[in-house]
Amino acid sequence: MxxxxxxxxxxxxxxxxxxxxxxxxxxxxxxxPPGRPLRLAHQIRQDLWRVMRNVRGFSPVVRLAPTGTGWAVTAGGRAIGRISADTEATIEALLNDTTKRARWVAQARMTS
Structure with a gap:
């Protein structure tokens, strides 16, 4: 595969x-906050795709860089067509959605 x-x-x-x-x-x-990075990245990517699927040629990219308290997340991607002025705000709203953040963190929680 x-x-x-x-x-x-x-x-x-x-x-x-x-x-x-x-x-x-x-x-x-x-x-x-801390969590399994690949699980976090995939969770964010799925929701990112859902909000960006109508942007022509959009291809999601999620980057997680370690910080002292968890992860600095950069989410976005590439697009073939024009990117509207509110696209960045849409992604920012996604990253700050408390319900989605709670789900991402729960799914990526480190297990002992």
Missing amino acids: KRRWHITSQDGTVTLARQLPARFDVAARADL
Whole structure:
């Protein structure tokens, strides 16, 4: 079976992208508490795709960089067409949605 997502890791930073090289034509940033990075990235990517699926040629990219308190998340991606002025605000709203954040963190919770 063909691998669908590219996962790169360097110095603790994990990037999940559909296409390489990973490129952010549009992006927003947020901080999340600790958790399994790949699980977090996939959860965020799924919701990102749901809100961005009508953007022509959009391909999601999620990058998680370690911080002292968890993860600095950059979410966005590449697009073939024009990116409207409110696209970044849409991604930012997604990253700050308390219900989605709680679900992402719960799904990525570290187990002992």
